[in-house]
Amino acid sequence: GALVYQYPRRTICKSGTSMRMECQAVGFQATSVAWYRQSPQKTFELIALSTVNSAIKYEQNFTQEKFPISHPNLSFSSMTVLNAYLEDRGLYLCGARDETGVTGQLYFGEGSKLTVL
Amino acid sequence: TQTVSQSDAHVTVFEGDSVELRCNYSYGGSIYLSWYIQHHGRGLQFLLKYYSGNPVVQGVNGFEAEFSKSDSSFHLRKASVHWSDSAVYFCAASMNQGGRALIFGTGTTVSVSP
Numbered sequence: 001g002a003l004v005y006q007y008p009r010r011t012i013c014k015s016g017t018s019m020r021m022e023c024q025a026v027g028f029q030a031t032s033v034a035w036y037r038q039s040p041q042k043t044f045e046l047i048a049l050s051t052v053n054s055a056i057k058y059e060q061n062f063t064q065e066k067f068p069i070s071h072p073n074l075s076f077s078s079m080t081v082l083n084a085y086l087e088d089r090g091l092y093l094c095g096a097r098d099e100t101g102v103t104g105q106l107y108f109g110e111g112s113k114l115t116v117l
Numbered sequence: 118t119q120t121v122s123q124s125d126a127h128v129t130v131f132e133g134d135s136v137e138l139r140c141n142y143s144y145g146g147s148i149y150l151s152w153y154i155q156h157h158g159r160g161l162q163f164l165l166k167y168y169s170g171n172p173v174v175q176g177v178n179g180f181e182a183e184f185s186k187s188d189s190s191f192h193l194r195k196a197s198v199h200w201s202d203s204a205v206y207f208c209a210a211s212m213n214q215g216g217r218a219l220i221f222g223t224g225t226t227v228s229v230s231p
Contacts, residue, residue: 006160032218034218034219036221042205042223042224043224044221046219049218093160093161095161105151105163106163106219108161108162108163109160110160111159
């Protein structure tokens with residue numbers, strides 16, 4: 001079956017330090033990968049979307065300088081939270097779509113929870 | 118602006134009851150709609166989706182949802198809930214002009230009492 005693995009599941013870091021998280025699609029070719037942050041209030045914010053043959057598109061309020069993303073292929077993506085502060089805490093979810101086109105199903109990992117002290 | 122709204126923040130039902138979770142969207146074009154469930158401390162699990170065809174779609178674990186273009190809605194229903202259905206439910210939409218990212222509603226927490 002199609003699965004998305006994310007690791008680490010949880011990280012506690014000191015304010016001002018950085019945290020790298022990884023996302024791997026297993027069992028399918030991910031044509032696009034989206035990173036989201038779920039705040040403690042449970043709402044989802046789209047951070048960035050990367051699509052086959054296109055540059056990574058960051059949403060407003062999120063920048064490459066703060067959340068650099070690397071994706072050597074669309075089955076693997078990593079994102080770093082640089083200089084993490086309290087407002088960066090939350091659950092970071094990776095979603096990968098399994099076919100070209102808007103109707104492809106989005107599979108999510110279990111998320112990487114970031115706690116900032 | 119394309120939005121997804123879930124009017125109920127919290128719903129409490131008894132085991133065996135039916136439940137309907139409301140989702141409305143605002144977008145004038147073709148839209149892809151889906152529902153996800155999130156159990157406490159976990160990621161998102163896919164329940165069902167709609168893009169075209171029969172407006173009533175069946176999902177996993179007895180869930181179904183009905184698309185209504187006139188109401189701009191995609192409400193989720195289950196005829197008889199189980200205690201394990203206690204979770205947060207998210208409605209999500211992808212507009213065909215917006216790439217392939219999903220926009221999420223704010224979620225509805227369902228609490229099932231024995």
